[in-house]
Amino acid sequence: MTDYASNISATDAAAWLADAASVAITTHFKPDGDAVGSSLALARTLRHLDPDRPVELWYAGALPDFLAEIASGTPLRHLDTTPPTEADDPAAFVIVDTGSWSQLGFVREFATGRSDRTLIVDHHLRGDAEIADRRIVETTAPAAAQIVAGICSELLAVPPKQLPVDVATPLYLGIATDTGWFRHSNTTPTMFRLVADLLEAGVSSADLFRLIEQRDRVSRLRLFGRALSKLEMHADNSIALVMLDAQDFKESHGTSGDTGGFADRMLAVESVQVAVVLTESTDHTGAPITKISFRSKPGPDEIDVNQVAGTLGGGGHARAAGARLHKTLTETRDAVLTALAEA
Numbered sequence: 001m002t003d004y005a006s007n008i009s010a011t012d013a014a015a016w017l018a019d020a021a022s023v024a025i026t027t028h029f030k031p032d033g034d035a036v037g038s039s040l041a042l043a044r045t046l047r048h049l050d051p052d053r054p055v056e057l058w059y060a061g062a063l064p065d066f067l068a069e070i071a072s073g074t075p076l077r078h079l080d081t082t083p084p085t086e087a088d089d090p091a092a093f094v095i096v097d098t099g100s101w102s103q104l105g106f107v108r109e110f111a112t113g114r115s116d117r118t119l120i121v122d123h124h125l126r127g128d129a130e131i132a133d134r135r136i137v138e139t140t141a142p143a144a145a146q147i148v149a150g151i152c153s154e155l156l157a158v159p160p161k162q163l164p165v166d167v168a169t170p171l172y173l174g175i176a177t178d179t180g181w182f183r184h185s186n187t188t189p190t191m192f193r194l195v196a197d198l199l200e201a202g203v204s205s206a207d208l209f210r211l212i213e214q215r216d217r218v219s220r221l222r223l224f225g226r227a228l229s230k231l232e233m234h235a236d237n238s239i240a241l242v243m244l245d246a247q248d249f250k251e252s253h254g255t256s257g258d259t260g261g262f263a264d265r266m267l268a269v270e271s272v273q274v275a276v277v278l279t280e281s282t283d284h285t286g287a288p289i290t291k292i293s294f295r296s297k298p299g300p301d302e303i304d305v306n307q308v309a310g311t312l313g314g315g316g317h318a319r320a321a322g323a324r325l326h327k328t329l330t331e332t333r334d335a336v337l338t339a340l341a342e343a
Contacts (some may be wrong), residue, residue: 003276004128020090024094030062030256061190118134123138220258226258240272280328
């Protein structure tokens with residue numbers, strides 16, 4: 001089995017993309033800030049390089065509320081309504097912020113058999129190397145956007161502080177959101193130097209924060225209220241867990257995309273080392289699926305939730321990971337608590 005690791009550099013990736021006649025860029029199901037930021041920055045860079053070349057973003061699952069505004073003017077396809085077909089045949093296929101079959105959703109069938117024209121740019125610890133012949137995997141990077149920034153600079157032959165502001169802004173978005181606006185333990189000196197360069201390129205941090213973080217709907221607050229009302233504490237209050245079922249979403253008018261940040265809020269409790277959010281869903285046959293979102297704190301009693309998620313068929317980072325189980329909420333809770341007890 002091929003190791004899930006880098007086998008090309010940012011310079012190599014830029015040279016390959018520069019020669020591609022057409023490019024499709026995708027990411028994991030239900031894209032978050034880093035997924036959107038890294039993919040959008042790369043798409044815009046390629047369009048700056050050659051405005052006539054076909055470049056399209058492919059997203060699947062619930063889309064963030066800020067997407068329409070942040071991605072305005074960049075060709076984008078929502079695969080839920082327009083899935084890829086054999087007629088879609090880009091010369092280069094790029095997957096950012098994931099390298100796992102389980103997270104590709106609608107794209108998995110399309111990506112199968114196209115490894116020779118596929119590039120993965122990722123910062124997660126786990127992935128399926130056979131997806132792409134070309135891979136840049138930097139697990140120490142706090143966000144995929146940091147890695148993509150190097151490719152963008154190579155493509156346009158400028159340092160980050162001279163990137164066009166419409167490229168610098170989504171790069172900043174990806175880094176800021178995946179570090180909790182620079183609060184999480186994955187912040188690094190290299191990241192802060194890049195962030196300073198992006199600000200010098202013209203990014204307005206205040207405007208971006210307002211766009212991304214200060215646009216909650218009442219439904220999200222109501223859903224969070226329901227989550228708190230169902231809060232469970234386990235293992236001497238070191239594990240906080242909530243389960244959200246279909247009724248919770250229906251009565252709050254919330255969506256699956258509204259749960260982002262819930263686990264981080266639970267970590268505010270002093271005794272909590274791991275926060276878990278379980279959300280109920282179904283697959284195309286109506287069978288139950290439960291999404292698991294883990295977050296953990298660094299420190300002397302830290303738990304690597306990437307390893308815990310790995311035992312459940314998922315993965316991610318040491319402090320933030322997830323998985324999906326074909327089980328009910330209660331069955332998944334039992335599996336999660338067992339996995340954490342054995343960590």
